[in-house]
Amino acid sequence: xxxxxxxxxxxxxxxxxxxxxxxxxxxxxxxxxxxxxxxxxxxxxxxxxxxxxxxxxxxxxxxxxxxxxxxxxxxxxxxxxxxxxxxxxxxxxxxxxxxxxxxxxxxxxxxxxxxxxxxxxxxxxxxxxxxxxxxxxxxxxxxxxxxxxxxxxxxxxxxxxxxxxxxxxxxxxxxxxxxxxxxxxxxxxxxxxxxxxxxxxxxxxxxxxxxxxxxxxxxxx
Amino acid sequence: xxxxxxxxxxxxxxxxxxxxxxxxxxxxxxxxxxxxxxxxxxxxxxxxxxxxxxxxxxxxxxxxxxxxxxxxxxxxxxxxxxxxxxxxxxxxxxxxxxxxxxxxxxxxxxxxxxxxxxxxxxxxxxxxxxxxxxxxxxxxxxxxxxxxxxxxxxxxxxxxxxxxxxxxxxxxxxxxxxxxxxxxxxxxxxxxxxxxxxxxxxxxxxxxxxxxxxxxxxxxxxxxxxxxxxxxxxxxxxxxxxxxxxxxxxxxxxxxxxxxxxxxxxxxxxxxxxxxxxxxxxxxxxxxxxxxxxxxxxxxxxxxxxxxxxxxxxxxxxxxxxxxxxxxxxxxxxxxxxxxxx
Numbered sequence: 001x002x003x004x005x006x007x008x009x010x011x012x013x014x015x016x017x018x019x020x021x022x023x024x025x026x027x028x029x030x031x032x033x034x035x036x037x038x039x040x041x042x043x044x045x046x047x048x049x050x051x052x053x054x055x056x057x058x059x060x061x062x063x064x065x066x067x068x069x070x071x072x073x074x075x076x077x078x079x080x081x082x083x084x085x086x087x088x089x090x091x092x093x094x095x096x097x098x099x100x101x102x103x104x105x106x107x108x109x110x111x112x113x114x115x116x117x118x119x120x121x122x123x124x125x126x127x128x129x130x131x132x133x134x135x136x137x138x139x140x141x142x143x144x145x146x147x148x149x150x151x152x153x154x155x156x157x158x159x160x161x162x163x164x165x166x167x168x169x170x171x172x173x174x175x176x177x178x179x180x181x182x183x184x185x186x187x188x189x190x191x192x193x194x195x196x197x198x199x200x201x202x203x204x205x206x207x208x209x210x211x212x213x214x215x216x217x218x219x220x221x
Numbered sequence: 222x223x224x225x226x227x228x229x230x231x232x233x234x235x236x237x238x239x240x241x242x243x244x245x246x247x248x249x250x251x252x253x254x255x256x257x258x259x260x261x262x263x264x265x266x267x268x269x270x271x272x273x274x275x276x277x278x279x280x281x282x283x284x285x286x287x288x289x290x291x292x293x294x295x296x297x298x299x300x301x302x303x304x305x306x307x308x309x310x311x312x313x314x315x316x317x318x319x320x321x322x323x324x325x326x327x328x329x330x331x332x333x334x335x336x337x338x339x340x341x342x343x344x345x346x347x348x349x350x351x352x353x354x355x356x357x358x359x360x361x362x363x364x365x366x367x368x369x370x371x372x373x374x375x376x377x378x379x380x381x382x383x384x385x386x387x388x389x390x391x392x393x394x395x396x397x398x399x400x401x402x403x404x405x406x407x408x409x410x411x412x413x414x415x416x417x418x419x420x421x422x423x424x425x426x427x428x429x430x431x432x433x434x435x436x437x438x439x440x441x442x443x444x445x446x447x448x449x450x451x452x453x454x455x456x457x458x459x460x461x462x463x464x465x466x467x468x469x470x471x472x473x474x475x476x477x478x479x480x481x482x483x484x485x486x487x488x489x490x491x492x493x494x495x496x497x498x499x500x501x502x503x504x505x506x507x508x509x510x511x512x513x514x515x516x517x518x519x520x521x522x523x524x525x526x527x528x529x530x531x532x533x534x535x536x537x538x539x540x541x542x543x544x545x546x547x548x549x550x551x552x553x554x555x556x557x558x559x560x561x562x563x
Contacts, residue, residue, distance in 0.1 A: 120307075120309065122305060122307060122309040123309050123311060125271060125305075125309065126303070126305065126309040127322075127326070128271055128298075129269055129271060129298060129301070129302075129303040130298065130299065130322065130323040130326050130327075130370075130374070131295040131296060131297075131298040131299045131323075131326060131327065132295070132326045133295065136326050140322065140325065140326065141311065144311065144313045144314070145311055145312060145313050147313065218313070220312045220313055220354040220355075220356055
C-alpha cells in the first residue's frame with residue numbers, strides 16, 4: 001500500500017503542506033489584523049460600551065453576520081472579482097488567501113468581542129475614573145485583560161481556517177485538503193487521503209496545544 | 222471641597238437621586254450611608270461624573286465639573302481617586318503594575334512612575350508583594366492596592382464606594398485605619414459610601430443618610446448618633462446601638478412595676494456624648510433627687526474619639542423627683558426620652 005508514496009508524491013505532499021501553512025498563516029494574520037479592530041468596534045459601540053453607537057454597531061454586526069452565514073465554498077467563488085483586484089489573479093494559493101481572510105476576520109471578530117465582553121465592566125469604570133481616553137481603555141485595559149480569551153479565539157480561528165483551506169482547491173489554491181481530494185478521492189488512493197487526514201490532525205493538535213500553552217501563561221485568574 | 226447642588230438623576234420615570242445637596246469641607250471624612258438601592262452608588266459616581274446627573278451642579282476643588290468639556294473632565298478626574306467594593310484590579314497586571322496604571326494614563330515618565338509606585342506601595346504596606354498578581358493576594362491586600370492606585374495621581378479627593386463591604390470585620394478595621402491615616406497625613410478629603418454604621422462610626426466626621434434618593438438627615442456623626450431624627454437613621458444605628466429593648470428586659474420591668482404599684486416609675490432612654498459621658502451624671506442625679514435608677518440595658522462606646530453612651534434606665538421615685546431628674550439630665554446635655562414599656 002506504500003506504492004503510492006513515490007518520491008514525486010512525497011514532494012507533492014511537502015509542497016501541499018507548505019501551501020496549507022501559507023494559506024492558514026497569512027489568512028490568520030490578516031484575519032487577526034481585521035478581526036481584532038472589528039471585535040473592539042463591536043464591543044465599544046454596543047449598549048454597555050464606552051462609545052455606545054447603535055447605528056455603527058448594527059452595521060458592523062450586520063456585515064459580520066452576512067459574511068459568516070455565507071457558506072465558504074460560495075464566498076470563495078462569489079468574491080473572485082475582488083480577489084483578482086487584490087492579488088492580480090483569481091487562482092492559486094495567493095488568491096485563496098483573500099477569501100480565507102474574509103471568512104476568518106468576522107469569525108475572529110465575534111470571538112474577540114465575546115472575550116472583551118467578559119472583561120469586568122468595573123475595570124472600564126475604574127479606568128474612566130482615572131481619566132482614561134477611549135484609546136487608553138482599549139489598549140491598557142480591555143485588550144490586555146481579554147488577551148487569554150483572544151488567544152484562545154485565535155487558536156480556534158486557525159483550526160477553522162485549516163478546515164476552510166481544504167476547499168481552496170476549488171480555485172486552485174492547493175494545500176493538503178486539495179491533495180487529499182484529487183489523489184485520495186478522484187484517483188482512488190485512499191492511503192493518500194488517510195495520510196492527509198493524519199497530517200492535518202497532527203497540525204491541528206499542534207496549533208491547539210501551542211494556543212493552550214500561551215493561554216495558560218497569559219491567564220492570571 | 223465638594224459641592225453638590227440640586228442633583229437629580231432620572232432613569233426614565235424612575236428618579237434614583239432627587240435634589241441632593243451636599244457640601245464636603247476640605248480634609249474631612251464624609252460618610253454617606255443608606256440601605257441598598259437608596260442611591261448611594263449613583264451618588265458617589267456623580268461626584269466624578271461617571272454618572273452624569275439629569276440636573277444639578279457638581280463642583281470639586283472649585284471647578285464646576287458639570288460645565289467641563291470631555292477632555293478637561295478627564296483631567297479633572299485625575300484629582301478624584303475612587304476605590305471599589307470589588308477592588309476592580311487588572312488581573313493581567315502585577316500589584317506594582319496596577320498602581321502604575323493611572324500614572325501611565327496620565328503620561329508620567331517611566332522613571333518617575335517607578336519612584337512613585339515604590340512610595341505608594343510603601344505607604345500601603347505592600348512593598349513585599351509588588352510582583353504578585355491580584356489573584357495571589359487577599360481581599361484586604363487587594364483593597365490596599367486599590368487605595369495605592371487611587372492615590373497615585375495625588376488626588377484632592379478620595380471616593381470610597383463600599384470599599385470594606387466585601388471584607389471581614391478585622392480587615393475592614395485595618396483598611397479604615399489606613400484611610401484615616403491617609404486623611405490625617407495628607408489632609409485628603411474622603412467621601413465614603415457604605416451601608417455599615419460601623420464604618421461611619423469608626424472614621425467619618427460627618428454623615429449624610431440617604432433614603433430613596435434623598436438626603437434625609439446629615440450632621441456630625443456624634444450628633445446623629447445621639448439624636449437620630451429620621452426612621453432610616455434610627456434603624457441604621459440600631460445595628461450598633463440597639464434602640465429597642467429585648468423582650469426579657471421588658472418582662473422584668475413589668476414584674477418590677479407589679480411589685481410596688483404605688484410608686485411612680487419610668488423607663489427612660491438616656492443618650493449622652495462628649496464630656497457628659499465622663500461625668501458621674503447618674504450618681505449625681507440619684508443623690509440629689511433621691512430616686513432609684515437601675516440600668517437595664519445599654520452601651521457605652523466611643524464615636525470619633527468621644528465617649529458616647531446610650532442607656533435604658535428604669536427609674537423609680539416620686540413624680541416631681543423624676544421630673545427634676547430628667548430636667549437635670551437634659552440640662553447636662555443628655556437626650557432623655559421615655560420609652561413605652563407595656
